[in-house]
Amino acid sequence: MEQTIDRLILLIKNEETILKNFLECLNRQKEFITQNKIDEFDSTVKEEELLISKIRDLEKGRIELVRQIASRAGSIEDELNLTRLIEMNLEESSDELKILKRTLAELVERIKKANRINQYLIKRSLSFIQKNIDWFIDDSNLNVTYQQDGSQQLKTPGNLLVNKVF
Numbered sequence: 001m002e003q004t005i006d007r008l009i010l011l012i013k014n015e016e017t018i019l020k021n022f023l024e025c026l027n028r029q030k031e032f033i034t035q036n037k038i039d040e041f042d043s044t045v046k047e048e049e050l051l052i053s054k055i056r057d058l059e060k061g062r063i064e065l066v067r068q069i070a071s072r073a074g075s076i077e078d079e080l081n082l083t084r085l086i087e088m089n090l091e092e093s094s095d096e097l098k099i100l101k102r103t104l105a106e107l108v109e110r111i112k113k114a115n116r117i118n119q120y121l122i123k124r125s126l127s128f129i130q131k132n133i134d135w136f137i138d139d140s141n142l143n144v145t146y147q148q149d150g151s152q153q154l155k156t157p158g159n160l161l162v163n164k165v166f
Helices: 002-034 040-072 082-087 092-136
Strands: 144-146 152-153
Touching: 002 040, 002 092
Parallel strands: none
Antiparallel strands: 144 152
16 A cells, blocks of 8 residues: 555656646746737647646546555545545655645645636736727717628618628
């Protein structure tokens, strides 16, 4: 069982590393949003998706290791979590698991905060864009359609249809 716990600790350390990379990615996204660097932001979104995929894979591995530990310890899998493993008094492993648990909890909170900030910035940007569009659009022109010869024709309010020939 000691080997399985060691593998679990290693897996959690890998997860910690990926979560740190994820947080760095979110921080870069914030900078790109504020600097209006769309291409760079897009590349971080792709990086974010890759990191999420890696986290999912590690999570599957963690679940499998917890199943193995639970079956050997005679525990129910759903009841066995990091806190319970620490309580099992696994000597040196318990101390290391305590540190990892605290680090992961802090990382998750920092990721949540960074994500909320990015969401707020994106919503503000979208709101700003919408207000500018609304400001430029004259309400009286909303019911106007343009003909092929460039002339305008007033339409009754309703669905807008664009007729464009390429």
